[in-house]
Amino acid sequence: xxxxxxxxxxxxxxxxxxxxxxxxxxxxxxxxxxxxxxxxxxxxxxxxxxxxxxxxxxxxxxxxxxxxxxxxxxxxxxxxxxxxxxxxxxxxxxxxxxxxxxxxxxxxxxxxxxxxxxxxxxxxxxxxxxxxxxxxxxxxxxxxxxxxxxxxxxxxxxxxxxxxxxxxxxxxxxxxxxxxxxxxxxxxxxxxxxxxxxxxxxxxxxxxxxxxxxxxxxxxxxxxxxxxxxxxxxxxxxxxxxxxxxxxxxxxxxxxxxxxxxxxxxxxxxxxxxxxxxxxxxxxxxxxxxxxxxxxxxxxxxxxxxxxxxxxxxxxxxxxxxxxxxxxxxxxxxxxxxxxxxxxxxxxxxxxxxxxxxxxxxxxxxxxxxxxxxxxxxxxxxxxxxxxxxxxxxxxxxxxxxxxxxxxxxxxxxxxxxxxxxxxxxxxxxxxxxxxxxx
Amino acid sequence: xxxxxxxxxxxxxxxxxxxxxxxxxxxxxxxxxxxxxxxxxxxxxxxxxxxxxxxxxxxxxxxxxxxxxxxxxxxxxxxxxxxxxxxxxxxxxxxxxxxxxxxxxxxxxxxxxxxxxxxxxxxxxxxxxxxxxxxxxxxxxxxxxxxxxxxxxxxxxxxxxxxxxxxxxxxxxxxxxxxxxxxxxxxxxxxxxxxxxxxxxxxxxxxxxxxxxxxxx
Ligand code: SF4
Ligand code: SF4
Ligand code: SF4
Numbered sequence: 001x002x003x004x005x006x007x008x009x010x011x012x013x014x015x016x017x018x019x020x021x022x023x024x025x026x027x028x029x030x031x032x033x034x035x036x037x038x039x040x041x042x043x044x045x046x047x048x049x050x051x052x053x054x055x056x057x058x059x060x061x062x063x064x065x066x067x068x069x070x071x072x073x074x075x076x077x078x079x080x081x082x083x084x085x086x087x088x089x090x091x092x093x094x095x096x097x098x099x100x101x102x103x104x105x106x107x108x109x110x111x112x113x114x115x116x117x118x119x120x121x122x123x124x125x126x127x128x129x130x131x132x133x134x135x136x137x138x139x140x141x142x143x144x145x146x147x148x149x150x151x152x153x154x155x156x157x158x159x160x161x162x163x164x165x166x167x168x169x170x171x172x173x174x175x176x177x178x179x180x181x182x183x184x185x186x187x188x189x190x191x192x193x194x195x196x197x198x199x200x201x202x203x204x205x206x207x208x209x210x211x212x213x214x215x216x217x218x219x220x221x222x223x224x225x226x227x228x229x230x231x232x233x234x235x236x237x238x239x240x241x242x243x244x245x246x247x248x249x250x251x252x253x254x255x256x257x258x259x260x261x262x263x264x265x266x267x268x269x270x271x272x273x274x275x276x277x278x279x280x281x282x283x284x285x286x287x288x289x290x291x292x293x294x295x296x297x298x299x300x301x302x303x304x305x306x307x308x309x310x311x312x313x314x315x316x317x318x319x320x321x322x323x324x325x326x327x328x329x330x331x332x333x334x335x336x337x338x339x340x341x342x343x344x345x346x347x348x349x350x351x352x353x354x355x356x357x358x359x360x361x362x363x364x365x366x367x368x369x370x371x372x373x374x375x376x377x378x379x380x381x382x383x384x385x386x387x388x389x390x391x392x393x394x395x396x397x398x399x400x401x402x403x404x405x406x407x408x409x410x411x412x413x414x415x416x417x418x419x420x421x422x423x424x425x426x427x428x429x430x431x432x433x434x435x436x437x438x439x
Numbered sequence: 440x441x442x443x444x445x446x447x448x449x450x451x452x453x454x455x456x457x458x459x460x461x462x463x464x465x466x467x468x469x470x471x472x473x474x475x476x477x478x479x480x481x482x483x484x485x486x487x488x489x490x491x492x493x494x495x496x497x498x499x500x501x502x503x504x505x506x507x508x509x510x511x512x513x514x515x516x517x518x519x520x521x522x523x524x525x526x527x528x529x530x531x532x533x534x535x536x537x538x539x540x541x542x543x544x545x546x547x548x549x550x551x552x553x554x555x556x557x558x559x560x561x562x563x564x565x566x567x568x569x570x571x572x573x574x575x576x577x578x579x580x581x582x583x584x585x586x587x588x589x590x591x592x593x594x595x596x597x598x599x600x601x602x603x604x605x606x607x608x609x610x611x612x613x614x615x616x617x618x619x620x621x622x623x624x625x626x627x628x629x630x631x632x633x634x635x636x637x638x639x640x641x642x643x644x645x646x647x648x649x650x651x652x653x654x655x656x
Contacts, residue, residue, distance in 0.1 A: 313455050327463040330470050331456050374483025 006140070007104070007124025010089035016057055026061035029053075043070065073133065077226070078218040078237075080128020083137040091116040092124060099123040104141050122153060131230060132223040144242075149180040150230045159188050159238025165247065172239045181233035189238040190229045191216035203228045250274055250422050259431040260291045260419040261360055263300045263378065268292075274422060281425075290418060299360045303433035305343065307359060309384045309412045310430070319385030323405035335386035335409025336368040337436060340377040344369060347437060354439035356392075357382065359432060363415035366392035366439055380434055387411040392439075442518040443561050443583075444605035445592070446612055447491040450619065451599035454479050454490040461594035462494075465562065466579025472543040474559040475591050492600050494559035494591070495520060495541035503533035503542060517583065518605075519561040524577050527555045561602070562589040 001009045017023055022030075032041035042062065043050025050070040051062035065086040073082050091111040092099075098109035098118055104126070106118040125139035130150075140153045148154030156178060163171055163186075171186025188194065192212055195201045204212055208224030217225045217236035229236040245252045258268045274287040294300075314332045315322040322328045337357055339349060349355055351371040357380065358364045366389065367382060375381050388395050388408025396404055412429075419428035454477050462468060462475045475494040481487040497520045498504075504512035504520065511526035512533075533556060534542040545554040564581030567574035574581060582590060592602030601608045 326470055327460045330463070331459065372483040373481075374488075 002127065003124065005104075005124075006126040007122070008084050008089055008127070009124055010086060010093050022059065023056060023061055025064065025067065026056065026059055029060060029062055069133075074221070077221070077223070080130050080140070082223065082226075083129035083131055083133050083135070083139070084125045084127075085133035087114065087116065088121070088125060088133055091118060092121065096123070105138070120152070126153075128155075130236065131226045135223070135227050135230070137230065146176065146178050148178065149233050150178055150235050151233075152179075154178040154235075156235045156237075156239040157242050158235075159186070159240035161240070161243060163188050163240075170240055170243070172241055177239055178233050178235065181239075183232070183234055183239070186239045186241070187234065189217060190225050190234070190236045192220075192225070195225060195228065198232075200228050200232065203231070258291070259428060260287070261294050261299055261303075261417050261431075261433045262291070263304065263306055263433060265295045265300060268295055277422075280422075287419075287422075294360065299433055303358070303360055303435045304378075305434050305436065306379045307357070307382065307412075307416070307432050307434035308379060308430045309382050309416065312383045312385065315383070315385035317385065318387060318411075320387070320405055322385070323407040326406060329406040332383075333407050334368040335365075335383065335389070335412075336370040338370050338372055338375040338381040339436060340375050340379075341371055341373065342377040343380075343436070344371045349436065349438050355436045356439050357410075357415065357434055357436050359415040359434045360417055361415060364391050365389075365410035365412065365415050367410055369436075380436060382410075382412040384412050384429070390414070441604035441606070443497060443563075443603065444518075444608050445494065445496060445561075445589075446601045446608050447493070448599045448601070448612065448615065449489045449491045450615075451597045452477070452490040452492060453597055453599070455596065457594050457596055458492045458591035458600050461590045462559070465582070465590035466560075467575075468557070468579065469545055472545050472557050474541075474543065474557065476540075492591070492595075493539055493541075495537075495561070496539055497559075497561055502536035502538065506532045506536040508532060513566070515563060517561075517563070519563045519583070521560055521563060521565055521578075522556065522558070523566050524555040524557075525566075529555050531556075562587070562591075 001011055003009065029038065029041060032038045041051075042053070051066040053060040054063045055061075068084070068086045068089075073085055076082055091114060094113060095106075095109055095111055095118055098106045099122075100107060104122040104124075106121050106123070109118040110116065111118060120136070120138050122139040122141045125137075126141055127139070129137050129139045131137045137151060138153050140155055142153070142155075144155050144157055146154060146156060156172065159171060161170060163169070169186070171188065174185045176186065177184050183198075192201070192215055195204075195212075201209070204222075204224040208220075208222040208227075211222035212220040212224045215225065217229065220226070226236040251257075256271045257273045258264065258271045260273060262268050268291060272288060273291045276287055276289050277285045312332060314328050337355060339355070344350070347355075349369045349371070351369060353369050354366055355369045356364050357367055365382070386407075386409030388399075388405060389410045391410075394408055396408065415434070416427075416429045417432040419432075420426055421428070456477055459473065459475050459477060466474065468474055475492060477490055477492045479488065479490040481489065497518060499518070501512065501514070501520050503522075504514070507522075508530060509526050509528055511523045512520060513522070514520055529544060531542075531544060534540070534544070542556045542558045544556060560578050560581075562580055562582035564570070564574045564584065565578035567577065569581050569584040580590070582588065587593070589602040592600045595601075601611060
């Protein structure tokens with residue numbers, strides 16, 4: 001289990017699965033057996049086997065220790081899940097008392113069961129924890145912390161985008177490196193060539209050399225390149241600048257662009273959206289032509305208010321499940337629109353009355369007015385957890401018997417307009433236009 | 440004997456309704472009956488919005504008890520105000536008398552007929568034997584008899600809502616007020632607990648409780 005501070009915890013099984021249920025790893029192994037690749041699943045090769053089988057409820061399942069050590073640790077050289085072996089994590093669980101609650105670090109202590117020396121480890125070996133378990137990287141309590149040696153949990157920014165772009169150096173500048181680093185300026189990712197150039201190659205053992213020849217820090221399965229780089233105070237993945245210019249995004253530096261349906265034509269002129277794209281993930285996608293049509297059709301006059309949607313604390317997601325729970329459903333029995341007192345007064349809308357909310361899609365939603373200072377006079381907020389009403393009508397008769405949530409209401413996303421963010425592919429549900437009127 | 444009290448810290452309450460939901464779930468309170476509610480004042484006004492969670496305050500000199508024509512209220516050794524639903528005639532007088540709107544009435548039957556009164560029990564059940572099924576059906580869970588504190592206060596994620604021994608709660612709140620240098624005025628400390636706390640002040644002197652009686656005060 002990984003906690004939100006990236007510390008890992010080894011958890012022991014509490015009970016065997018009840019009745020006919022099985023563990024996940026048992027199901028996976030048995031499925032692999034049925035599909036005829038059980039040997040590959042267990043990593044059987046040359047008389048060796050990655051995953052030993054253990055008996056649970058009289059059936060075989062792959063050992064979890066082996067799964068972490070021989071699958072996860074071995075397969076994660078580039079992402080820093082290599083040092084967190086089951087043995088180290090289990091020793092942490094047995095000796096929680098030796099870790100400092102503020103720094104997370106063990107000031108000393110030996111595991112009574114295995115003799116493992118805990119000194120210097122951060123609790124749970126917070127990700128990333130580089131190198132093989134044997135070199136005892138302590139884990140990384142804070143990311144990108146150059147004030148520490150890499151073997152004390154220090155880190156640089158990865159040199160992930162090359163070393164220069166348009167003649168500008170992308171690596172860290174002189175003087176920026178980890179504490180104790182033998183290289184005191186930026187450097188690229190480590191590979192066999194760099195190691196040889198630096199004259200550090202011979203610090204690899206003969207075994208490691210065999211494996212590391214022709215390899216980089218990322219695919220040298222001996223872990224030698226990582227070990228030697230970190231010994232010299234260097235991060236195997238290089239030392240670069242944080243990248244603020246993302247040249248492979250449509251806007252290399254984020255810049256304001258008005259939404260497709262904007263309340264301000266003057267701002268559309270100044271901050272237009274992207275041009276239409278002919279092939280965008282295989283689909284022709286409209287941006288600018290939709291925005292300009294909205295301006296031409298004067299949508300901002302017909303729909304002068306900004307419509308935004310979001311969460312409320314009572315419900316979750318689309319709300320089907322939470323609106324079916326009587327304790328929660330009672331707390332919020334209607335879909336509603338938050339309306340500023342001025343906006344409401346201008347339209348003779350009173351708190352708690354039904355209003356019609358309409359948007360440029362032609363949708364009309366019937367929701368309760370919640371008149372509150374909590375929203376500005378130019379904006380309307382509608383929670384997105386409701387469904388079951390369609391343009392003012394409760395769809396209750398269409399639910400199969402007994403399946404209707406206790407509380408139903410208009411789904412705001414039936415009224416939000418076309419458009420989405422080019423980079424994240426996130427639909428535009430937070431900025432569109434609407435009008436509200438007394439129902 | 441501890442004197443059970445609630446306190447909701449308006450500087451902390453985030454109007455999440457977790458307490459309300461915890462109460463409903465723990466005591467299986469029917470739809471429309473609210474033993475606890477969260478009240479928000481000045482909703483959306485920056486700097487002026489305040490929420491507090493309110494239930495029965497288990498008054499020392501309880502108006503509900505004073506007016507009840509069938510004398511169905513009683514006070515436990517812990518200072519919790521409970522009532523006997525078998526005696527209650529559902530007249531609603533306590534609802535008029537209570538300064539907090541705590542007594543609730545289920546809509547039972549036609550003509551808006553009132554059912555038996557229901558209110559916060561401080562999670563202490565009713566006159567039936569502790570933790571019996573009939574006690575649960577009528578009054579909800581008897582957590583105090585299990586050595587637990589009220590479900591609502593235990594659930595509160597911000598620890599705005601404190602429920603338990605009044606002395607302990609007063610200590611916690613006093614420390615908070617000292618730490619932030621203000622706060623007691625928001626809630627009306629002086630009304631509830633006498634003068635506002637001063638640095639180094641002793642906990643408020645406990646009022647002598649009337650000797651516990653069985654069923655009547
Ligand atoms: S659970 Fe706590 S924070 Fe949430 S509404 Fe109740 S008293 Fe306020
Ligand atoms: S019901 Fe009202 S009057 Fe009676 S003890 Fe509770 S808060 Fe006081
Ligand atoms: S003390 Fe128990 S009955 Fe009273 S409001 Fe809290 S959860 Fe509900």
